[in-house]
Amino acid sequence: MGDLFFTVYRATVRMAIPVLLASIGGLITYYAGIMNVAMEGLMLSGAFAGVVFSYMYSSALMGIVGAVITAVIFSLLYSLFVTTLRANNFAIGFALNIFISSLTLYLTRVMFRGQNAFNSPNIRAIPHLSIDLRSQVLNNLFMNFDLLVYISIALVFIIYYFIFKTPFGLWLRAAGSRPDALTTAGIHVSIIQYSSSILCGIFCGLAGAQLSLSNVVMFSKDMSGGRGFVALAVVLIARGKPSIVLILSLLFGLFDALSIQLQSAHVPSQFPLMLPYIMTIVSLIVVTFVQERKSIH
Amino acid sequence: MHDKKKILSYIPGGWILFIILILFSWSIIILLSGENPFTVFYYLLEGSVGSYNTLFSTLDKMVVLVLTALAVSIPGWAGIWNIGGEGQLLLGAFAAAWLGISLDTHFALLNIIITLSFSAIVGALWAYWPALLKVYLRVDEVVTTLMGNYIVSFFTSYLVNFPFRDPSSTWPRTKYIPTDFVIPYIDHLQISYTFLISIIVLVYIEVVRKRYISGYEYNIVGKSEMFARQGGINVDKIKITSMLIGGALAGLAGGLLVLGATHKFMDGFSPGYGYTGLLIALISGNMPIPILGIAFVFGALQVGSINMQLFTNVPAEISGVFQSILVFFVAAQRILLLKIRKGMHKNG
Structure with missing residues (x-):
């Protein structure tokens, strides 16, 4: 029983991290007044670049750096079209997702002569943190996760502080809710939006690296598997509240972890795989229902 | 100056x-x-509009694109997002394959009409619940329709891997539908009657949009809900109906694909038709005639890229x-x- 608990717990943390990272990215652009539909693609670009750079330089750190830079470039491209050229964000977002999905597949074929996936022993995984805490339980709870897990959890608190306690955070929130007030104060809304976009790219890149350099160590076609969209849903459901983003991401991770457990229990794998998406819809309905109730009273 | x-x-x-x-x-x-880009462009053009045969192939590719784009557009007129085309199409396609292998009236035309209607109904039903949630509980339809796609994709994958799998095949797929369900090619050309069906649907929608009150009402609801309400238009009903029509069109697209092209349902049935349709609708401003034009270009790129892959090192x-x-x-x-x-x- 204890073993099962720890298996599920550890899988929950691992599966929650990519969604958590991407939804923090989405949270930042949400505050800047951009509904970011491109996170699915940004994550995928990070996953691909992470594998490529880690392979080329035989270094996990270079993989992470490559993933972040690539996702930031695509995120800026998204901003260029949405903020500066004022194109429809759904059109650009979904086009960017399809662009990255086909481009990564195209590059897998052209660069590695692979079919739908690329793996190699030269790809270095993100190292795990293992300090002996002199207790089996504590070790199981806190140790042997990859370094990104600890960094992500630290980032949740840093971002919370950043959004709610710093001047930039104030401008960021104003860019979404009171853009004219920001302009009056002499600050360009578009500069804030671009900065939020860079930050979002960083987080989606990290999320992608976590997918392809830790949870598994390879790249495969469309490996983000809707997690970027789930992150978008998480941001919309939470209406910008970081604590709810954290809870929902963990909940998503839990359902993902349960689905892995159920798959090994001879249930057709498709049903467990549906669970996280059903959970997302159900929590959206519940939160909306509660909010509507509140606004009536 | x-x-x-x-x-x-x-x-x-x-x-x-x-x-x-x-x-x-x-x-x-x-x-x-x-x-060399010029070589690639040459093979793209040759493979898509270079001869009557390839031109017809391009037109044939447009069928799904036109319908999945309209599936986004009509709810779009009423100001509601249907991102669920992918799931509606998959369900419509599976429904067609299922009816094809389990029902046979021995009258080809009747078979086809029943099957296509069934595909459309199944697609509409999958669009129904997000519409109801949106109208009555204000639940964001972007999230529900989008998440719904993943659920359907796993669900149809289950159906075709377990209860409906043809045991004689290595790749998970259903049995082939009997020949009296198949929508044939026109006069042995590379274009099937499904193209005519999609064009008729598009023209009908364009005429309704331009000439009839109901088309006007959809536009008013999309432009200003409050104005529409005050004008006595039943906004809720129009929003729900528009989603039902959208779902039906995407379901129909799936049915046409099975009856006209694949003759079976298999795992990985759609390479993202629903999302391509979404893109076409978005850059066409939800208008039927621009949809036709852009669907042609997209169809040409898809067909041409297969030819290009044959003659160059560029993957499709x-x-x-x-x-x-x-x-x-x-x-x-x-x-x-x-x-x-x-x-x-x-x-x-």
């Missing part, structure tokens, strides 16, 4: 530059594979890259053209 400006605005130089910009971006991607996946680059520029065309014109005035 004023006259000069006026004359310049009539010269379609902006558009030509605009197209060059798209071709240039495509070329950069092609260069990554070490091929590049068509997705080409399509999305096209969307970037068309979606940004208003401001882009403005900037190009401004630049031309400065230099001219």
Whole structure:
């Protein structure tokens, strides 16, 4: 029983991290007044670049750096079209997702002569943190996760502080809710939006690296598997509240972890795989229902 | 000076530059594979509009694109997002394959009509619950329809892997539908009657939009809900109906694919038809005639890229890259053209 608990717990943390990272990215652009539909693609670009750079330089750190830079470039491209050229964000977002999905597949074929996936022993995984805490339980709870897990959890608190306690955070929130007030104060809304976009790219890149350099160590076609969209849903459901983003991401991770457990229990794998998406819809309905109730009273 | 400006605005130089910009971006991607862009463009054109046969193949590819785009557009008129085309199409397609292997009236036309109606109904039902949630509980329909796609994709994958799997095949798929369910090709050309069906649907929708009250009502609801309510229009009903129509069209697209092209349902049935339809609808401003034009270009890219893969080292996946680059520029065309014109005035 204890073993099962720890298996599920550890899988929950691992599966929650990519969604958590991407939804923090989405949270930042949400505050800047951009509904970011491109996170699915940004994550995928990070996953691909992470594998490529880690392979080329035989270094996990270079993989992470490559993933972040690539996702930031695509995120800026998204901003260029949405903020500066004022194109429809759904059109650009979904086009960017399809662009990255086909481009990564195209590059897998052209660069590695692979079919739908690329793996190699030269790809270095993100190292795990293992300090002996002199207790089996504590070790199981806190140790042997990859370094990104600890960094992500630290980032949740840093971002919370950043959004709610710093001047930039104030401008960021104003860019979404009171853009004219920001302009009056002499600050360009578009500069804030671009900065939020860079930050979002960083987080989606990290999320992608976590997918392809830790949870598994390879790249495969469309490996983000809707997690970027789930992150978008998480941001919309939470209406910008970081604590709810954290809870929902963990909940998503839990359902993902349960689905892995159920798959090994001879249930057709498709049903467990549906669970996280059903959970997302159900929590959206519940939160909306509660909010509507509140606004009536 | 004023006259000069006026004359310049009539010269379609902006558009030509605009197209060059798209071709240039495509070329950069092609260069990554070490091929000559001009060679690639040649094979793309040859494979899509180079002969009657390839031209018909292109038109045939348009069927799904037109219907999945309309599936987004009609709810779009009423101001509601249908991102669920992918799931509705998958369910419609599976429904067609299922009916095909389990029911046979021995009258081909009757078989086809029953099956297509069933596909449309199944697609509409899958669009129904997000519409109800949106109208009565204000639950965001973007999230529900999008998440729904993943659920359906796993569900149909289950159906075709377990209860409906044809044991004689290595790849999970259903049995083939009998020949009296198949929608045939027109006179042995590379184009099937499904093309006519999709064109009839499109023309019908365009006529209703332009000539009938109901088309006008949809537009009013989309433009200003409050105005529509005060004008006595049943806004809730129109929103729900528009989603039902959208779902039915995507379901129909799935049914047509099975009866006209694949003759079975298999795992990995859709390479993202629903999302491609979404892109087409978005850059067409939800208008049927532009949808037709852009669906033609997309169809040509998809068909042409198969020919291109045969003769060059460029994999066919590049068509997705080409399509999305096209969307970037068309979606940004208003401001882009403005900037190009401004630049031309400065230099001219």
